[in-house]
Amino acid sequence: MAATPSKKTAASTTKTSSGSPANPLAAKPGSTGIDPRGPRFGAVITFVLLGIDVILGLTGPSVEAGTSWAVRVTDPAFILLLVITLIFAWGTFAGIQRHPYGVLFRTLIRPRLSAPTELEDPVPPTFAQLIGFVVTSVGVVLALLGVPYGLVVAAAFAFVAAFLNGVFGYCLGCQIYVLLVRAGILGRTRA
């Protein structure tokens, strides 16, 4: 019942409680469910890196106005944020299943844990990667333009989101998605 892919169904899909108790936590047909601890592990690495980037940004040249191009692109805070942005891009466009932190989780962490009690649909955490990619990209662009504190503010926003995800298991990107749907920006056209 709940395994119905909502993209292919009518405008407003309804599922009632009648019918056989299938496992609704299983991923949609055609995709593989993921261990929900994988994205949280990745979020922990991400917020640690973003925290380091906030420190580098505040102590580096990105908070000053009128810096030269050469100073901006060699700023360690800029380079680290660029790397974080590229990793978000990887997670967004290759899918969360091919995320480098996911590979790390599967090879190093998961063999030491018990089997997951449930599997998660990979689509929401992939969307969260997109939100991370957008926010950090803004920071990269502002840093390139030499806007003081632009890099730090973007990294700080991404830090809070990754912290909430890693520590509390709260998906901020998923809530942003609902607000965008409500505003009619997303979800109106069928994919």
Add this chain to the structure above:
Amino acid sequence: MDALTASLALGGLVVLAAASGFLIRAREGRAKILTNAVRVTPEQLGLRRGDLPFGSTATFVQFSTEYCAKCPATRVLLAETARAHPGVRHVDIDVTQRPDIAQRFTLKQTPTTLVLDEAGMIAARIGGAPRPDALARALDIARRRDHGSYTI
């Protein structure tokens, strides 16, 4: 800026993020008992009247979206609770393609669950994945029509 001030700024960010996390955790899944009379019709949910989607004693209306991490688990909880109580039905509305429905019910997050009584009046509203005890309480209030939405 020196390293100490920068570290303090990061510490402040951690405190802010942790405080938000605890606040969200404390608020999520709790039932808000509604006291103003609001009636929900199947048409407002994009359903046809002929479908008879509402239960004879109470109905759980779950709003979901496509990119929603906690919606599947909520679906399981609501469906199982509905199965355990005769006359209670669970309806899951995917609002991904329906911004009008999301706007009408001022959805701020998914899942959001409305607990309706037999007349379709909203007894309680639960934002986020419902806590089982909050759901049981909301269901009890809806079944006893003890929510102040109207007087008999």
